[in-house]
Amino acid sequence: MPLQSRFLSQIDVLSDKFIKVFKERGGQIGRRLQNILEPMAQDDVDLVRECIIKGLCVYLNEDPSNLMTEHVATDEGVIQQSIEETTMGIYIIKSRDASDSPEDIGIVLEGQRVLQDLDNCALAAAMLFGLMYTLNLTYPPELMYTFEVFQKLVMELEGNSLSKKALVLKNRLYE
Template identity: 30%
Template sequence: MEEKQLKSRWPALFSERQIQAEFQRIVTTDLLSSFLVAWPQHCWRKMTQMRRRTAALLGLSHYMSGENQANVIRMCDAHGDTLEEAMKGMRVGLLIGYEGERDAFPQQIFNVAVVVEETIVLHNLKDVACGLAKLLGIMYSLNLQYPLEMKYSFEFLQRVVMKIQSDQASAKVHGLQNKLGRR
């Protein structure tokens, strides 16, 4: 879908302020605060051993065994990939622009963008955590289903990290929450 069609269908997608306002209207909590502040409070030992929120967030699908983030979170090498190639087939997700070497996750992230229907709707986000929060805000505000490839990861972020309808968490999410609470 072209950017023009997306803008006419969902004009609020292109404004961080509108996404935050819509999320606050629906959930009655601040999107960024509830996501970014709640994360360190949980102090999940196994995840915080990674010492970086980015690594923990990018590794969340690993903890949710069976999930594959390849169609939802993609890396884009500034010197090799084109945006069209990187976004191909993305219904909803994050595109992380990086430079330099990449091991498990890129060391030098220069841009994080939110993608909806193969179109960048927000970009120049400061980090992966902010990008995921905005992605959750968009999905929640537009009542989009979580991508099946990362359904439980997004549910974990919603129900455990942000404490939205936490009493309705699936058994898989409860299991991870309990597992991360143990040493």
């Protein structure tokens, strides 16, 4: 199965449904989702995908900063120390002006940069999922539901049994 094209196209196909479900969510999570969806007005496909992925984390009551960590390129030593302390995730290094496009986007496993210079955050999420799935790594507990949704709803792999959270999301997506 072609990982990159499948993951990104499925995010695109499901994006309207995800946005509808996110906008219906109320309470504190609903407010956090609104803040995450705000940048989507810029009409940038990569930004929309990134917002969908972050929104998915929030919707599933997980912290998107456990998946994607942004660093402002000030001191390479501080950035390297933060990366070494990361078990698994995506790092985004931006210049001093955080509104600029990132200087580097990459993947960290066990404190080591395993991929770098990726084009965008959605591609990095696809590659991270692919590494986790291929290497048969256990999904981190703080992102367990997000990776389950990536695997079973987005990529449609082994989707026979879903956790309650993933099942509720699937039912709301297809209402």
